[in-house]
Amino acid sequence: MPSDTDSFVEEARAFLDTHATRRTGGGQAVQWGVGDDQVAYFSADPPDVDAARVAEAKAWQKVRHDNGFGWITGPAEFGGRGLTSVHDLAYDALEAEYDVPDTSVLSLIGLGMIGPTILTHAQEHIRRRYLPAMYAGDIIACQLFSEPGAGSDLASVRTSAVRDGDEWVLSGQKVWTSVAQHAAVGLALCRTDPDKPKHRGITAFLVDMAAPGVEIRPLRQMSGGADFNEVFLTDVRVPDDHRLGDVDGGWAVALTTLMNERASVGGEGAAGPAGRAVSLPFLAELLRANGRLDDAAARRELAGLYAEVAATDYLNHQSLRRARAGEQPGPEASVSKLMYARNLTRGAHFAAEVVGPRLVADTGEWGTFAWAELLLATPALRILGGTEEIMKNILAERVLGLPKEPGIDTKSPFRELRRSGRGES
Amino acid sequence: MTGDLDVADGRIGEAELEELRAATRDFLTAKADEAAVRAAAASDRGYDEKVWAQMAEQLGLQALALPAEHGGDGAGMTALSVVLGELGRVLLPAPFFSSVVLAGTALAAAGDADAARRLLPGIAAGTTLAALAAPGRDGGWDLDGADARGGLAVAAEPGQCGVTLDGSAPLVVDGAGADVVLVVAAGPAGPTLCAVDGTAVGLTRTSLPTLDLTRRVARLDFWSTPATVVGEPGGAAGVLRRVLDVATAALAAEQVGGARACLDAATAYAKDRVQFGRPIGTFQAVKHKCADMFTRIQVADAAAREAAAALDGAAGAPDPGVAAAVAHVVCSEAFMAVAAENIQVHGGIGFTWEHPAHLYFRRAKSSQLLFGGPAVYHERLLARAGM
Numbered sequence: 076m077p078s079d080t081d082s083f084v085e086e087a088r089a090f091l092d093t094h095a096t097r098r099t100g101g102g103q104a105v106q107w108g109v110g111d112d113q114v115a116y117f118s119a120d121p122p123d124v125d126a127a128r129v130a131e132a133k134a135w136q137k138v139r140h141d142n143g144f145g146w147i148t149g150p151a152e153f154g155g156r157g158l159t160s161v162h163d164l165a166y167d168a169l170e171a172e173y174d175v176p177d178t179s180v181l182s183l184i185g186l187g188m189i190g191p192t193i194l195t196h197a198q199e200h201i202r203r204r205y206l207p208a209m210y211a212g213d214i215i216a217c218q219l220f221s222e223p224g225a226g227s228d229l230a231s232v233r234t235s236a237v238r239d240g241d242e243w244v245l246s247g248q249k250v251w252t253s254v255a256q257h258a259a260v261g262l263a264l265c266r267t268d269p270d271k272p273k274h275r276g277i278t279a280f281l282v283d284m285a286a287p288g289v290e291i292r293p294l295r296q297m298s299g300g301a302d303f304n305e306v307f308l309t310d311v312r313v314p315d316d317h318r319l320g321d322v323d324g325g326w327a328v329a330l331t332t333l334m335n336e337r338a339s340v341g342g343e344g345a346a347g348p349a350g351r352a353v354s355l356p357f358l359a360e361l362l363r364a365n366g367r368l369d370d371a372a373a374r375r376e377l378a379g380l381y382a383e384v385a386a387t388d389y390l391n392h393q394s395l396r397r398a399r400a401g402e403q404p405g406p407e408a409s410v411s412k413l414m415y416a417r418n419l420t421r422g423a424h425f426a427a428e429v430v431g432p433r434l435v436a437d438t439g440e441w442g443t444f445a446w447a448e449l450l451l452a453t454p455a456l457r458i459l460g461g462t463e464e465i466m467k468n469i470l471a472e473r474v475l476g477l478p479k480e481p482g483i484d485t486k487s488p489f490r491e492l493r494r495s496g497r498g499e500s
Numbered sequence: 501m502t503g504d505l506d507v508a509d510g511r512i513g514e515a516e517l518e519e520l521r522a523a524t525r526d527f528l529t530a531k532a533d534e535a536a537v538r539a540a541a542a543s544d545r546g547y548d549e550k551v552w553a554q555m556a557e558q559l560g561l562q563a564l565a566l567p568a569e570h571g572g573d574g575a576g577m578t579a580l581s582v583v584l585g586e587l588g589r590v591l592l593p594a595p596f597f598s599s600v601v602l603a604g605t606a607l608a609a610a611g612d613a614d615a616a617r618r619l620l621p622g623i624a625a626g627t628t629l630a631a632l633a634a635p636g637r638d639g640g641w642d643l644d645g646a647d648a649r650g651g652l653a654v655a656a657e658p659g660q661c662g663v664t665l666d667g668s669a670p671l672v673v674d675g676a677g678a679d680v681v682l683v684v685a686a687g688p689a690g691p692t693l694c695a696v697d698g699t700a701v702g703l704t705r706t707s708l709p710t711l712d713l714t715r716r717v718a719r720l721d722f723w724s725t726p727a728t729v730v731g732e733p734g735g736a737a738g739v740l741r742r743v744l745d746v747a748t749a750a751l752a753a754e755q756v757g758g759a760r761a762c763l764d765a766a767t768a769y770a771k772d773r774v775q776f777g778r779p780i781g782t783f784q785a786v787k788h789k790c791a792d793m794f795t796r797i798q799v800a801d802a803a804a805r806e807a808a809a810a811l812d813g814a815a816g817a818p819d820p821g822v823a824a825a826v827a828h829v830v831c832s833e834a835f836m837a838v839a840a841e842n843i844q845v846h847g848g849i850g851f852t853w854e855h856p857a858h859l860y861f862r863r864a865k866s867s868q869l870l871f872g873g874p875a876v877y878h879e880r881l882l883a884r885a886g887m
Contacts, residue, residue, distance in 0.1 A: 374879065377882070385826040387799060393805060468787065470795065471787040476767070477767060
């Protein structure tokens with residue numbers, strides 16, 4: 076561990092003491108029936124509340140940035156601090172002790188995934204233009220990767236980019252785009268040569284989300300809210316200097332983003348309202364309040380759930396400690412993601428069973444129908460950020476060394492590959 | 501930054517642990533291949549005495565985690581876990597778990613300097629074999645938990661010098677070959693830890709057919725058997741609680757080792773076995789099975805490590821009782837699932853007597869049930885967590 080970490084932590088503590096308030100009491104005691112009974116995973120906020128939250132997040136990121144904590148690992152020339160991930164983790168651990176606005180609208184996609192990609196693949200003046208603004212909380216970035224026909228098989232994107240002098244003209248449809256409605260810029264994967272094999276005809280562009288031809292439509296998910304968007308690109312003109320990486324070299328750019336995604340999603344703890352679904356004190360209160368403390372079947376399920384949740388926490392803590400010691404992240408990120416989805420899903424179904432018929436309709440009773448949103452959000456956990464099936468392929472092939480499935484065509488021109496549905500090419 | 505969780509709280513470093521693992525693995529590779537394990541398990545005593553002696557003389561494994569003031573090295577649970585992981589990987593039939601972990605922990609926890617001085621150095625040297633009888637009439641271990649309802653298996657009455665024991669201990673791991681048997685008996689002052697000589701008058705030992713072929717279990721019948729009290733009369737409940745935490749955490753490390761061996765066997769076979777013209781590991785049905793096994797093992801390993809660190813008193817670690825109970829649940833279930841899936845990946849060959857897969861399946865189920873099984877360990881976890 077670098078010897079300067081102690082003084083860095085001291086400085087960070089002084090900064091947080093000045094600009095934030097420390098959490099009190101640790102929030103351990105559960106007060107049943109008091110306050111908000113929300114256990115939602117996705118925000119179900121109306122647009123004005125959502126906008127206020129985004130403004131708060133940006134403002135806090137700005138304060139971090141102005142005090143040297145906006146981009147701890149970033150190079151100084153782009154507004155970063157030039158320190159190591161050890162410092163970054165130390166800061167995160169410290170900030171968790173304080174009550175500060177949730178900045179995931181900026182950080183999860185933009186700062187966590189798109190920023191590092193721009194840093195690695197963009198030209199100097201583009202980096203200067205976007206990175207300082209992003210890490211100062213001025214602008215939000217989104218990821219224009221998935222398409223209706225390119226989910227797990229991301230390399231089969233069809234959104235086209237055609238060169239026109241110093242510009243490119245983009246047309247196509249992106250889907251499942253988080254924070255697009257708040258974003259100033261998006262990283263798009265486009266097909267630039269359909270006659271090459273699918274991985275070799277893709278190019279990456281930074282798209283101005285306010286440019287003519289960009290249309291953002293909220294995508295309502297099964298839990299009722301609209302946390303994602305569809306983004307339609309119709310003859311959107313992008314200057315060539317906004318291209319990341321080589322022409323037809325976009326797959327390497329995508330891999331940079333995806334590598335950072337796995338780290339970003341896997342490390343997600345069970346914080347927020349949904350964390351109640353995997354909290355032993357909260358679930359014990361749930362049993363008590365429903366007169367089920369002596370129910371052997373319920374107790375056993377709770378113990379089984381608690382054991383898995385605690386063990387997953389131990390795994391995450393141990394990975395974090397190794398990361399702090401400077402070790403490269405191992406396969407734990409995929410394991411953590413699988414376990415996170417499994418545990419939260421199990422917790423939601425456990426709560427549903429305890430609440431019983433009061434989850435069928437909203438009776439108005441505290442802590443009952445509130446579980447509906449989480450229950451309806453759980454299918455997403457097994458899909459977003461890489462499906463369970465893809466995660467298992469990664470573990471089996473890259474960690475255990477099992478052979479790839481034969482017959483996956485990576486050589487034919489993209490144009491000749493089979494598509495879903497009508498099957499014309 | 502301070503407050504990071506160091507391995508065994510600084511008692512033994514990461515590099516030394518790696519050396520310990522490598523030395524143990526090399527030793528077992530040389531002395532305990534599958535044929536040797538099968539032969540030892542089928543032998544009269546159920547283990548290879550020569551290998552047992554070499555474990556002590558060449559590697560000092562028996563002494564590793566026992567108290568330094570009584571012939572041990574005091575290296576802690578994290579170090580012990582490394583050894584148990586390796587022993588579990590090859591299913592070494594040896595009285596390590598019974599003598600070193602169960603009896604050794606009971607003696608160290610009993611606070612009886614005389615008994616510790618008398619017995620621990622021999623246990624640490626591998627020259628004394630000790631066993632600890634499951635205290636319950638039904639083979640259970642919890643005095644305050646769900647399986648206390650069966651009552652204690654053995655009663656202690658004041659005798660001429662010490663006490664005399666009466667009753668039957670139904671499940672004593674390595675009880676038939678032990679030089680000394682520790683028994684938690686119902687005494688006038690409450691549950692009392694007693695030591696009985698293996699050859700004492702009035703002690704009948706019957707080796708039982710076992711589910712796990714690599715771990716011996718005996719029934720012990722006591723008929724006015726002379727014994728000495730270890731520690732405070734009536735003070736065994738606290739000792740037993742400590743033994744349960746240490747033993748389930750130790751077992752968890754052993755279970756992870758066994759589970760890893762199963763996953764290694766399954767992935768090796770999936771790469772090698774060809775059906776429909778391709779290695780079966782290319783099929784996602786098989787691939788995902790292996791990924792599921794890996795996931796369970798990663799989580800189980802984390803639980804076992806955390807329990808060991810907690811018992812070592814490492815900074816930032818959770819409550820040791822909770823962590824041990826978590827590890828016991830997660831590692832028991834992971835090993836059982838992985839041992840079963842290993843057979844499934846192997847198909848028919850995995851169901852044969854000649855294939856080692858069943859030895860792991862047997863160990864997995866046996867170790868899952870040894871301290872009470874699912875009905876007990878779930879409630880024990882809730883109790884440890886204060887619910």
